[in-house]
Amino acid sequence: MKLVSISLRNLRVRALSSALTTVSIAIGTLLLSALWLLLDETEAQYQYGAQGYGAIVGPKEGSPMDLVLNTVYSLGLSQGHVPFRVYRELHDGEGQIEGTSRRINMMYVIPQARGDTYKQFHIVGTTDEMFSQFFYKGESRDPSTHQHLDLREGRYFTFGHEQFVEFADEYARKRASGEAEDEDHDHDHDHSHGSHSHGDTIHFGPENEAVIGYQVAHDLGLRIGDPITPTHGSADDPGAHVHMESACQVVGILERTGMPVDRMIYIPISTFLSMEGHDAIRDTESQTADSVGLSAIICRGRRYNDNQNLRWAFQGRRDAQAAVAHWEVTRILEIVGNATRVLDVTSWLVLVVAAVSVLVALYNTMNERRREIAIMRSLGARRSQILTIVVAEATLIAFGGALLGIVGCHLSVFGLAGWVADTTGVLLDWTAFSMREVWLILFVTALGGIAGVLPAIKGARTEVAANLGPIS
Amino acid sequence: MIRIRNLKKVYRRGDEEVVACDVTALDVERGEHVAIVGKSGLGKTTLLNIVSGIVRPTSGEVRVADVDVGSLGEAKRDRFRGEHIGIVFQTFNLLVPFTALENVLLGAVFAGGADATVRDRAVRLLGRVGLGDRIDHYPNQMSVGQVQRVALCRALINGPDLILADEPLGNQDRETGAEALRVLREIAEEEKRTVVMVTHDPASAELMHRTIDLSELRTAS
Numbered sequence: 001m002k003l004v005s006i007s008l009r010n011l012r013v014r015a016l017s018s019a020l021t022t023v024s025i026a027i028g029t030l031l032l033s034a035l036w037l038l039l040d041e042t043e044a045q046y047q048y049g050a051q052g053y054g055a056i057v058g059p060k061e062g063s064p065m066d067l068v069l070n071t072v073y074s075l076g077l078s079q080g081h082v083p084f085r086v087y088r089e090l091h092d093g094e095g096q097i098e099g100t101s102r103r104i105n106m107m108y109v110i111p112q113a114r115g116d117t118y119k120q121f122h123i124v125g126t127t128d129e130m131f132s133q134f135f136y137k138g139e140s141r142d143p144s145t146h147q148h149l150d151l152r153e154g155r156y157f158t159f160g161h162e163q164f165v166e167f168a169d170e171y172a173r174k175r176a177s178g179e180a181e182d183e184d185h186d187h188d189h190d191h192s193h194g195s196h197s198h199g200d201t202i203h204f205g206p207e208n209e210a211v212i213g214y215q216v217a218h219d220l221g222l223r224i225g226d227p228i229t230p231t232h233g234s235a236d237d238p239g240a241h242v243h244m245e246s247a248c249q250v251v252g253i254l255e256r257t258g259m260p261v262d263r264m265i266y267i268p269i270s271t272f273l274s275m276e277g278h279d280a281i282r283d284t285e286s287q288t289a290d291s292v293g294l295s296a297i298i299c300r301g302r303r304y305n306d307n308q309n310l311r312w313a314f315q316g317r318r319d320a321q322a323a324v325a326h327w328e329v330t331r332i333l334e335i336v337g338n339a340t341r342v343l344d345v346t347s348w349l350v351l352v353v354a355a356v357s358v359l360v361a362l363y364n365t366m367n368e369r370r371r372e373i374a375i376m377r378s379l380g381a382r383r384s385q386i387l388t389i390v391v392a393e394a395t396l397i398a399f400g401g402a403l404l405g406i407v408g409c410h411l412s413v414f415g416l417a418g419w420v421a422d423t424t425g426v427l428l429d430w431t432a433f434s435m436r437e438v439w440l441i442l443f444v445t446a447l448g449g450i451a452g453v454l455p456a457i458k459g460a461r462t463e464v465a466a467n468l469g470p471i472s
Numbered sequence: 473m474i475r476i477r478n479l480k481k482v483y484r485r486g487d488e489e490v491v492a493c494d495v496t497a498l499d500v501e502r503g504e505h506v507a508i509v510g511k512s513g514l515g516k517t518t519l520l521n522i523v524s525g526i527v528r529p530t531s532g533e534v535r536v537a538d539v540d541v542g543s544l545g546e547a548k549r550d551r552f553r554g555e556h557i558g559i560v561f562q563t564f565n566l567l568v569p570f571t572a573l574e575n576v577l578l579g580a581v582f583a584g585g586a587d588a589t590v591r592d593r594a595v596r597l598l599g600r601v602g603l604g605d606r607i608d609h610y611p612n613q614m615s616v617g618q619v620q621r622v623a624l625c626r627a628l629i630n631g632p633d634l635i636l637a638d639e640p641l642g643n644q645d646r647e648t649g650a651e652a653l654r655v656l657r658e659i660a661e662e663e664k665r666t667v668v669m670v671t672h673d674p675a676s677a678e679l680m681h682r683t684i685d686l687s688e689l690r691t692a693s
Contacts, residue, residue, distance in 0.1 A: 001574060001577045001581050003581065005581075009569050009570060009574075012569070375565045376582065377526070378561075379553075379554065380551065380553045380554020381554070382550040465518075465521050465526050
């Protein structure tokens with residue numbers, strides 16, 4: 001039997017009070033550790049998630065930050081359209097970009113069309129260069145280090161740049177001749193492009209294929225061969241409608257990257273633009289392929305300066321803007337950092353208030369414990385031993401609360417990860433423990449110990465003879 | 473074992489001085505069993521508190537086992553009490569959250585630690601007083617007599633030189649009290665412990681080697 005056994009027993013005797021103060025410490029610890037975890041993961045994933053996106057060219061409407069948030073993290077709505085001619089200029093212009101005399105060398109130029117969803121996941125129309133060219137890790141100059149979007153299962157779809165150019169020309173030609181509208185109207189009857197169903201069986205068109213991110217497959221339990229039916233807009237929108245005619249078959253599942261890519265569904269851009277209601281040409285004056293609208297164009301310069309130069313080049317243009325992903329992410333993190341400083345201070349205050357509650361709870365029990373302490377003193381307990389017992393009680397409460405808080409934090413992250421991912425694009429890993437949590441436990445434990453000093457002093461100063469019993 | 477000379481304990485109550493204990497001279501030999509009797513208010517409990525070092529005398533000399541208890545600092549008095557003195561209170565003063573065994577071990581915890589040897593001794597002592605099957609019982613699960621015997625064991629756990637007992641029979645029936653007192657005396661005889669017992673009960677006092685009436689030790693006024 002040791003002094004700490006006495007402390008533990010005292011906590012057990014005052015189980016309700018001990019539990020309440022432990023919970024208050026746990027809440028403070030949970031808030032702080034959850035905030036840290038969220039910030040760490042946000043910073044890491046926003047930095048990490050934007051790799052591969054050197055510069056993003058998008059519609060002139062909206063801010064560069066909107067463009068990056070929408071393209072990289074699928075947050076917010078697409079602000080408008082960037083014309084196909086800009087894509088062609090970037091892809092085939094051999095570095096000659098209108099708006100600058102400098103030559104801008106691109107490693108890849110990949111188109112994206114967005115706006116549809118399947119369940120809670122975003123559908124992105126693109127070309128197969130997203131798989132063959134885009135890389136999210138590695139040195140630009142050393143292709144052997146490039147980490148592409150690898151397949152976990154199945155295969156990629158095949159729809160390249162040349163096919164996209166052909167598609168755009170054909171689309172514009174049909175649009176000019178009025179065939180496109182007829183096709184839209186006849187979609188339910190004409191299945192030459194797209195999918196159609198007979199009873200329970202869906203027959204997919206050759207371009208109605210989808211490659212899905214790891215998280216999509218994991219959360220929805222999708223396998224190779226499963227159908228995906230795009231919804232125009234978000235599935236939660238009251239006016240959203242399901243593109244049954246454009247159902248796609250899952251042909252590939254990507255390896256986990258830990259990036260927002262894990263939550264994407266990629267389909268050929270032609271399939272996306274051909275869906276009913278996707279009016280790819282909005283420009284009423286020009287009905288050429290150049291006017292086909294895209295949501296964004298992902299670019300990566302051979303050198304970092306190329307990305308910056310691209311941004312400067314588009315600054316004076318009226319048809320599109322370019323955002324350097326890295327700059328915008330830094331700005332986002334600065335804004336997030338400023339906002340979270342307030343939360344950080346609040347969480348510390350909650351923790352301090354919790355420590356004060358330990359102090360008050362113990363201090364108040366000292367009056368009812370006078371006899372108990374007097375008996376211990378009469379048995380030979382020194383003041384320092386009484387001090388140790390009471391401080392140990394506060395320390396144990398704080399330690400238990402801190403542990404509970406950390407466990408609660410990870411369980412909360414486990415429960416809220418899906419919601420956080422949907423609203424912020426940040427994928428939280430509930431199993432990610434950091435050394436900072438160990439330091440937090442130690443700090444909170446020490447804080448509890450300090451909070452126990454005042455009650456302990458009061459306890460240790462208990463008058464022995466006066467509290468032992470009646471004097472005859 | 474105990475040597476007291478010109479002991480006075482005076483409390484102030486406003487402007488008034490109240491003499492709580494007044495003993496001109498008292499000697500108790502090692503191994504002696506002494507009963508202290510006297511009317512209420514004479515300061516019998518105060519005397520035990522002074523001898524045990526819980527309370528410091530206002531004046532006079534109090535030596536226990538050749539140590540001037542009154543001159544020791546508080547921490548040293550606490551240590552001295554833990555190592556050399558066992559106390560049995562009138563109300564027994566067991567701690568309710570602890571089992572019989574734990575209550576007995578508490579005395580040892582403060583004196584330096586309750587290791588396996590001490591635990592064995594505690595179990596043996598409880599067995600000796602007939603509580604071998606009650607070691608895991610809490611005070612509120614035991615009779616008054618059993619609680620009293622646990623209190624005896626707690627006083628004996630550190631093998632004290634001196635056992636101070638303040639009305640140890642409490643409000644028990646005579647038979648139960650006598651049995652507990654017999655056990656205390658038996659163990660004290662065996663282990664050559666000195667016993668000083670405050671009592672109102674003449675029959676209990678008669679069981680001791682000597683009876684001292686505290687009123688006869690007061691300074692003539």
